[in-house]
Amino acid sequence: METMEGSELCLPLLNASCKPLPLTPKAxxxxxxxxxxxxxxxSLNMLVIISISHFRQLHTPTNVLLLSLAVSDVLVGLxxxxxxxxxxxxxxxxxxxxxxxxxxxxxxLTSASVGSMVLxxxxxxxxxxxxxxxxxxVTPSRAKICVSLCxxxxxxxxxxxxxxxxxxxxxxxxxxxxxxxxxxxxxxxxDLVFTFFGPVTVIIALYMRVFVAxxxxxxxxxxxxxxxxxxxxxxxxxxxxxxxxxxxxxVLLVFILCLCPYYCPSLSGHDTEAEASYxxxxxxxxxxxxxxxxxxxxxxxFRKAIKLTISLQILQPGSCxxxxx
Numbered sequence: 001m002e003t004m005e006g007s008e009l010c011l012p013l014l015n016a017s018c019k020p021l022p023l024t025p026k027a028x029x030x031x032x033x034x035x036x037x038x039x040x041x042x043s044l045n046m047l048v049i050i051s052i053s054h055f056r057q058l059h060t061p062t063n064v065l066l067l068s069l070a071v072s073d074v075l076v077g078l079x080x081x082x083x084x085x086x087x088x089x090x091x092x093x094x095x096x097x098x099x100x101x102x103x104x105x106x107x108x109l110t111s112a113s114v115g116s117m118v119l120x121x122x123x124x125x126x127x128x129x130x131x132x133x134x135x136x137x138v139t140p141s142r143a144k145i146c147v148s149l150c151x152x153x154x155x156x157x158x159x160x161x162x163x164x165x166x167x168x169x170x171x172x173x174x175x176x177x178x179x180x181x182x183x184x185x186x187x188x189x190x191d192l193v194f195t196f197f198g199p200v201t202v203i204i205a206l207y208m209r210v211f212v213a214x215x216x217x218x219x220x221x222x223x224x225x226x227x228x229x230x231x232x233x234x235x236x237x238x239x240x241x242x243x244x245x246x247x248x249x250x251v252l253l254v255f256i257l258c259l260c261p262y263y264c265p266s267l268s269g270h271d272t273e274a275e276a277s278y279x280x281x282x283x284x285x286x287x288x289x290x291x292x293x294x295x296x297x298x299x300x301x302f303r304k305a306i307k308l309t310i311s312l313q314i315l316q317p318g319s320c321x322x323x324x325x
Contacts, residue, residue: 027088034085034282041077041289045070048292051305054314057324058301061143062123066295068147069116072109073288080106081285088278092179099179100166107162111154111195113288117255118199119146120295125206128213157194161187188263196263200256207251251294258287 048070052063083102092099123143127134159166165181183191262284297303301324308314308322 031085031088034081034088037282037286037289038077038081038085041081041285042074044289044292045074045077047306047309048302049074050309050314051302054309054320055301055305055322055324056320057322058305059140061138061140062120062127064140064143064147065116065120065123068150069113069120069291069295072112072116073291076106076109076113076285076288080109084278084281084285087179094179102179103165103181104158104162107158108151108154110284110288111158112151113291114195114199114259115150115154116147117291118202119143119150121203121206121210125210128210161191192263196259200259203251203255254290254294255287258283258290 048066052058052067052070080102094102123138126138130137161183162181164184261280304324308319313319
């Protein structure tokens with residue numbers, strides 16, 4: 001934002017006030033598109049939350065982790081995205097306190113979302129690589145503890161990253177009615193490791209182990225069945241291996257594509273300004289829209305839950321006891 005004299009300022013009587021960006025037809029189209037993304041993010045993640053919360057058979061450790069991911073993502077679509085859209089071409093009139101809370105909340109939610117993705121990858125690793133010990137190692141209570149620790153760590157971690165912004169809310173503002181935060185190179189490097197490189201490395205390592213284990217199990221089953229039958233068994237096994245590889249590729253590709261542009265300034269050694277590029281920021285947020293598609297739509301129970309929810313059958317007595325799996 002720029003400072004200038006005249007009625008075009010956010011606060012016309014204050015020369016140091018910011019100037020809002022003009023709302024052009026292109027900007028209006030951008031706002032409409034971003035609003036659609038926010039609505040889709042809220043809708044998809046709410047379907048996940050309703051499905052897992054309502055149907056008792058879905059109260060499993062894995063779904064507890066999916067629920068945590070959906071909660072963080074739905075809050076991104078419900079609280080963070082609308083504020084980004086409303087302030088894209090207008091001034092910030094919510095005050096310093098709300099500016100601090102907004103950035104703090106948005107950082108917490110995105111960190112919790114990434115942390116939940118890591119927990120899900122760990123859960124799948126244990127389930128595939130240690131199937132006989134899974135039920136004793138991973139329980140609903142332990143899953144809830146891990147989710148609670150994930151959110152607590154997100155709050156503490158982002159409190160450290162944003163400590164300068166929390167202590168001096170307007171230290172990065174170039175004019176009045178602006179809400180900005182700049183992450184220093186050191187903090188950006190730390191955030192790069194803990195929010196991008198670390199999770200990506202863990203997810204890749206675990207999913208590669210999961211993929212190798214799944215392929216080994218598929219080949220073992222194929223060998224056993226081939227001893228009794230011949231024909232289409234080989235084709236079926238190859239399809240299973242291909243499906244596992246495709247799922248792994250989608251998970252990693254979307255995560256990297258959404259987060260990598262946001263961390264490019266840190267990789268190049270520059271300070272990261274949170275509102276420097278809305279494309280980078282919105283790609284980061286778009287991951288919250290893709291998460292339910294990646295993690296939930298691959299589950300048959302979710303497609304069944306959608307049908308029951310949209311048709312309002314979940315309002316019928318005893319619907320929570322419906323068989324979903």
